[in-house]
Amino acid sequence: MGRTEVVLKTTEWIQHVRDRLRVEKSCQKSYANRRQLGLEFQVGDFILLKVSPWKGVIQFRKMGKLGPWYIGPFRISARVGKVAYRLDFSDKLRQIHNTFHVSQLRKCVTDEAEVISLVDIQVEESLTYIEQIMAVLDRKVKVLRNKEVKLVKVQ
Incomplete structure (x- = not known):
């Protein structure tokens, strides 16, 4: 086996590895795109706000293991940029900043018959x-x- 045959096999192997990496990258990209949600809300919609589960920190006047993951519902008062919304808080939560990223919000779906x-x-x-x-x-x-x-x- 000569030097040129070894170089050809090596370049073929490198090309094969690159093709496999390209296929895997496209699969991972499709999985990631499927998980991304294009969340958009309208002004006036009701949403739930995600509460950060910090241990030992009182967050939104709730504490401990049984604290809620989401609080609300709150009405959206304005859209700020492409991915941020301003919320209408009650008087109890006025000290908290009222603009949140879309990842911290969840649409509040209620059934009027159960109210x-x-x-x-x-x-x-x-x-x-x-x-x-x-x-x-x-x-x-x-x-x-x-x-x-x-x-x-x-x-």
Whole structure:
């Protein structure tokens, strides 16, 4: 085997590796493009705001393991540039800057049929309310080691 044959095999191998890298790069690009969301909101839409889960830091007056991932809903008051939006906050959150990147926002989708009217709920001074049973759907007795627990499913 001469020197020219070795050089030809090496260049063929390099070309083969480059072709494989080009194919893999295009696959990775298609995966990345599929995951990117072209999120756009309109002024007046309701959105949820992502809360950074910083450990030990009180963020938006929520703290601990059971703190929410998203808070809101908030109304969009203006669009700032291509990827930022200005939100209308309540008086409690006025000290927080009100302009956020689109990656920190999520569209708030609500079902109008599931909204509970606050007029129907009577809250007493002790911050309690009375639930009214409409129907008993099921009854069951759960047997533990030492006792029996009666379970009732109500609507």
